[in-house]
Amino acid sequence: xxxxxxxxxxxxxxxxxxxxxxxxxxxxxxxxxxxxxxxxxxxxxxxxxxxxxxxxxxxxxxxxxxxxxxxxxxxxxxxxxxxxxxxxxxxxxxxxxxxxxxxxxxxxxxxxxxxxxxxxxxxxxxxxxxxxxxxxxxxxxxxxxxxxxxxxxxxxxxxxxxxxxxxxxxxxxxxxxxxxxx
Amino acid sequence: xxxxxxxxxxxxxxxxxxxxxxxxxxxxxxxxxxxxxxxxxxxxxxxxxxxxxxxxxxxxxxxxxxxxxxxxxxxxxxxxxxxxxxxxxxxxxxxxxxxxxxxxxxxxxxxxxxxxxxxxxxxxxxxxxxxxxxxxxxxxxxxxxxxxxxxxxxxxxxxxxxxxxxxxxxxxxxxxxxxxxxxxxxxxxxxxxxxxxxxxxxxxxxxxxxxxxxxxxxxxxxxxxxxxxxxxxxxxxxxxxxxxxxxxxxxxxxxxxxxxxxxxxxxxxxxxxxxxxxxxxxxxxxxxxxxxxxxxxxxxxxxxxxxxxxxxxxxxxxxxxxxxxxxxxxxxxxxxxxxxxxxxxxxxxxxxxxxxxxxxxxxxxxxxxxxxxxxxxxxxxxxxxxxxxxxxxxxxxxxxxxxxxxxxxxxxxxxxxxxxxxxxxxxxxxxxxxxxxxxxxxxxxxxxxxxxxxxxxxxxxxxxxxxxxxx
Numbered sequence: 019x020x021x022x023x024x025x026x027x028x029x030x031x032x033x034x035x036x037x038x039x040x041x042x043x044x045x046x047x048x049x050x051x052x053x054x055x056x057x058x059x060x061x062x063x064x065x066x067x068x069x070x071x072x073x074x075x076x077x078x079x080x081x082x083x084x085x086x087x088x089x090x091x092x093x094x095x096x097x098x099x100x101x102x103x104x105x106x107x108x109x110x111x112x113x114x115x116x117x118x119x120x121x122x123x124x125x126x127x128x129x130x131x132x133x134x135x136x137x138x139x140x141x142x143x144x145x146x147x148x149x150x151x152x153x154x155x156x157x158x159x160x161x162x163x164x165x166x167x168x169x170x171x172x173x174x175x176x177x178x179x180x181x182x183x184x185x186x187x188x189x190x191x192x193x194x195x196x197x198x199x200x
Numbered sequence: 201x202x203x204x205x206x207x208x209x210x211x212x213x214x215x216x217x218x219x220x221x222x223x224x225x226x227x228x229x230x231x232x233x234x235x236x237x238x239x240x241x242x243x244x245x246x247x248x249x250x251x252x253x254x255x256x257x258x259x260x261x262x263x264x265x266x267x268x269x270x271x272x273x274x275x276x277x278x279x280x281x282x283x284x285x286x287x288x289x290x291x292x293x294x295x296x297x298x299x300x301x302x303x304x305x306x307x308x309x310x311x312x313x314x315x316x317x318x319x320x321x322x323x324x325x326x327x328x329x330x331x332x333x334x335x336x337x338x339x340x341x342x343x344x345x346x347x348x349x350x351x352x353x354x355x356x357x358x359x360x361x362x363x364x365x366x367x368x369x370x371x372x373x374x375x376x377x378x379x380x381x382x383x384x385x386x387x388x389x390x391x392x393x394x395x396x397x398x399x400x401x402x403x404x405x406x407x408x409x410x411x412x413x414x415x416x417x418x419x420x421x422x423x424x425x426x427x428x429x430x431x432x433x434x435x436x437x438x439x440x441x442x443x444x445x446x447x448x449x450x451x452x453x454x455x456x457x458x459x460x461x462x463x464x465x466x467x468x469x470x471x472x473x474x475x476x477x478x479x480x481x482x483x484x485x486x487x488x489x490x491x492x493x494x495x496x497x498x499x500x501x502x503x504x505x506x507x508x509x510x511x512x513x514x515x516x517x518x519x520x521x522x523x524x525x526x527x528x529x530x531x532x533x534x535x536x537x538x539x540x541x542x543x544x545x546x547x548x549x550x551x552x553x554x555x556x557x558x559x560x561x562x563x564x565x566x567x568x569x570x571x572x573x574x575x576x577x578x579x580x581x582x583x584x585x586x587x588x589x590x591x592x593x594x595x596x597x598x599x600x601x602x603x604x605x606x607x608x609x610x611x612x613x614x615x616x617x618x619x620x621x622x623x624x625x626x627x628x629x630x631x632x633x634x635x636x637x638x639x640x641x642x643x644x645x646x647x648x649x650x651x652x653x654x655x656x657x658x659x660x661x662x663x664x665x666x667x668x669x670x671x
Contacts, residue, residue: 033466034466090484091481091486092481092484093431094397097397112466113466113467114466114467115467115471122430122479122480122481122486123481125426125430126430126431126481129423129426129427129430129431130427147455147456148449148452151448151452161448161473161475162475163279163475163477163478164429164430164472164473164474164475164478165472165473166426166470166471166472166473167467167470167471167472168469168470169467169468169469170469171469172421172422172423173421173422173469174339174385174421174422175355175463176339176342176356176357176358177338177339177342177357177360177362177365177381177384178226178358178360178361178362178365178381179226179230179233179355179358180362180381182381182382182385184385184386184389185385185388185389185422185423185424186336186392186393186396186422186427187422187423187424187426187469187470
């Protein structure tokens with residue numbers, strides 16, 4: 019298996035049960051959010067307040083459904099909501115990871131909701147961990163005060179070494195990979 | 201004789217572990233699965249090169265420890281963290297208890313920290329009347345309910361089967377829980393959720409502490425590490441001095457090796473770097489947090505300044521030495537360990553806890569060296585265990601009879617060979633002329649209960665070889 023770049027990213031992410039969904043544009047990403055929310059019959063979508071997420075038009079799409087969009091800082095409300103939507107400023111091909119540099123709202127979304135949709139641009143997926151770190155530090159002008167590499171949903175093998183997906187973090191991770199620049 | 205009692209108690213614990221079918225099953229299955237899974241994770245990676253780098257960079261950090269402690273303290277403090285240097289475990293316990301009392305902390309959540317087990321933090325907090333300390337790592341939570349100690353550094357509850365786990369869940373939750381693993385995981389998630397949301401203090405460990413940036417890194421899978429370090433207003437990180445590395449780039453080889461060696465994963469679900477306190481949400485508002493980083497010695501400096509044991513500084517706490525150890529596979533970490541288990545556990549116990557706590561575990565080491573081969577820190581673990589053995593023997597003695605035999609007989613060549621020649625003849629009543637002794641009589645019968653002994657050869661190999669050398 020001599021993959022690299024996006025193909026390696028997809029292979030590695032899928033190997034740890036992430037759902038990788040390539041989309042042609044931000045608008046297409048918005049459609050995916052709508053589709054997933056409807057399929058899961060989500061009781062709400064908690065979204066981080068990021069320009070790039072707004073550009074997907076997901077709010078308007080969801081407005082036509084009964085599914086509310088939330089973004090207030092309220093941990094109890096977060097803990098009750100099914101679906102979350104955040105932005106990942108980068109990815110790592112060798113591990114199938116997303117780079118997360120979120121503020122507290124974004125972090126709480128990616129930690130508390132059981133279903134997590136993360137949007138990443140294909141051209142921000144770097145090859146290795148050091149590559150991704152370098153890119154992240156350039157973009158942030160230094161080290162963000164809290165960042166994570168997120169690889170697949172949460173998991174444990176603590177009982178009988180049987181793999182269980184979905185412990186305290188999300189049980190399912192959808193990765194919307196946006197091609198192109200819009 | 202106290203020594204005798206000590207030995208007898210240990211022997212019976214070994215026997216108990218050997219006859220524990222659940223434990224043997226779990227450990228056996230793990231041992232079979234580990235090496236192939238590890239090989240797959242390391243596919244395409246030069247392990248020797250990787251561990252050479254890790255050993256080198258960790259050793260560097262050890263050699264420059266004081267300088268790096270200063271750098272880390274400065275960097276972290278500049279970012280707004282409070283750094284406390286704890287000479288002993290008691291110092292660390294006291295700091296945390298005092299902090300909790302000062303801030304009126306009512307609920308504490310903890311993610312996995314071997315250092316906190318080492319210093320019996322939970323017990324101390326309980327004694328100080330600090331209410332509700334909840335372990336959030338699934339294995340640790342189960343053990344907290346069960347009142348047991350971990351049997352493995354990375355998978356602490358590996359010795360329990362799902363039926364036993366279900367019984368503990370039932371007891372804790374007060375309703376019947378089926379031995380269904382996905383169900384139990386969901387129950388744990390639900391049960392601990394309120395604690396995550398309400399806790400006013402989170403205590404974590406750290407896998408690395410980067411001096412150049414003042415950051416701590418957490419390598420986790422369950423998501424509890426991220427919650428513990430994000431939601432509560434106060435985050436306390438308990439960090440052993442050996443976690444300190446010089447720069448961010450030193451973290452990469454460790455991030456590469458730790459998941460692969462520990463659990464045969466390419467990477468864990470979450471690798472998190474915390475640099476200074478980050479704001480959290482309190483009642484709908486963004487508020488500043490407090491971040492307290494405790495750098496703890498508790499015997500680490502003593503290990504580092506020991507010319508033989510300084511290599512142990514290179515440990516990244518992956519537990520692969522346990523995973524390949526034949527003795528560990530037979531009895532698990534509650535017998536082959538004292539808080540820290542397995543090969544590296546012997547060494548850490550010798551320095552961080554009481555020297556004598558290492559006495560029983562070290563006796564189980566066969567010196568096979570499998571641990572040396574897989575250690576990503578390139579630590580000569582089997583050699584270090586032998587040194588622990590030697591020092592303990594020097595201090596404690598090895599008993600009159602063994603000493604008499606070893607010094608008086610075995611090291612006296614002529615006497616030893618003479619006795620063996622007599623034995624070759626005198627053994628006839630138990631060998632019946634065969635090469636194996638299947639049954640020894642009377643009070644020796646226990647020895648041959650589960651195994652046969654080789655008989656003394658009629659002609660010693662050295663004589664036979666001399667004979668045949670001529671041709």
